[in-house]
Amino acid sequence: MGNMKARLVWLVLCGIWGSTWLFIKLGLADLPPFTFAGIRFVIACTILVSLIRIRGIQLPKARADWILLAITGILAFGLNYGLLFWGEQYISSGLAALLQATIPAFGLVFAHFHLPGERLSWTRIGGVILGVCGVAVVFSNQLAVAGSEALAGCVALIFSSIFVAYSNVLVKAYGKNLEPAILSAGQMFFGLLLLRPLEYHSKVTRCTFIGRRWQSSRFFI
C-alpha cells in the first residue's frame, strides 16, 4: 500500500467491519438474520441511490458495465450472503471466520489470471497462508466439524468466499471506470434481487436460524 490515504482507509475498514458483529449481535436479538440483512441493505441501497442523485453521478451507459454490476452483485451480495446465512446455521462462529479468511487466498488465484499486475508470488502465497493459519489459531477451539450438515455448511462458506473473491477481482479488472457509489449501489440492488426470495423462502420453510451461533459469527459484512 503505497500511500498514507490507502493505508488509513484499509485500517478504518478493518475497524468498521470488525465492529459490525457487535451490532449484528444487538440486532439479531429482535430480528431474524435474513430479515435483518435484507432491511440493512435496502436502507443502504436507498441511501446510496440518493447520494448518486444528489452528487449527480452519471449512471453507467455501457451494457458491459451493467452486466459487471449484475454479475458481481449476485456473487458478492446474493450468493455470498445467501450461502453465509445458510451455512452458518450448521457451523461454529470460529469456523465461519476461518473459512471467510480464505477470501484473500482465492483472491490471489483469481487475480493471477485476471490481473497482470497481481501475479502469484511466493511472498504473497506465504503471507496469506500465514494469515489464514493465524485465524485458525485464534479460533482453534471452535474448529470441529460434526456431521454432514456441518460439512455442507463448510462447503457453503468456502463457496461464499470464492464468490466474493472473484467478484472483487472482476471489479478490479473491469470496473475501473465505475464510481464506488455506483459499484456499491448496483451490487446491492442486484444482490437483493436474489436475497429477497431467499428471505421469503426462509420464512416459509421456517428455517431455524439459531441466534446463538449466528450472533457472533458474521465478521465481514
Next chain:
Amino acid sequence: MAVIALFYLAVVGSVIAFLLYYWLVLNIDVTKSMLIALVTPVVAVSLGMIVLDEEIGWRTLIGGAMIITGIAFIVVCKAKPQRSTEDAKDFQTSA
C-alpha cells in the same frame, strides 16, 4: 436497540464501508484490499473481549501476531510481477 444496530450497519457498515472498500479496490492491489478479511475476525474478537471485559487469550495473541506477520510479509516484501505498460502506469498513480 435493533434500530440503532440497523442504522449503524446500514450507514457505517454498508454505505461508508463499501464506498471506502471500492475506492480501495480501485486504488490499490485487490489482493491487498482483500487482506482485510484476515484482520476483521481478530478486531471482532478483541472488541468483544473489551466490551465483555474478558481477558485476551493466548490464541488471539499468537493468531493475531501470525496474521499481522503474514500481512506485513505481503505489504513489505515487494514482489516483481510481470506487468504491461498500461498496468504499470496505473500502479504508479494508484498504489
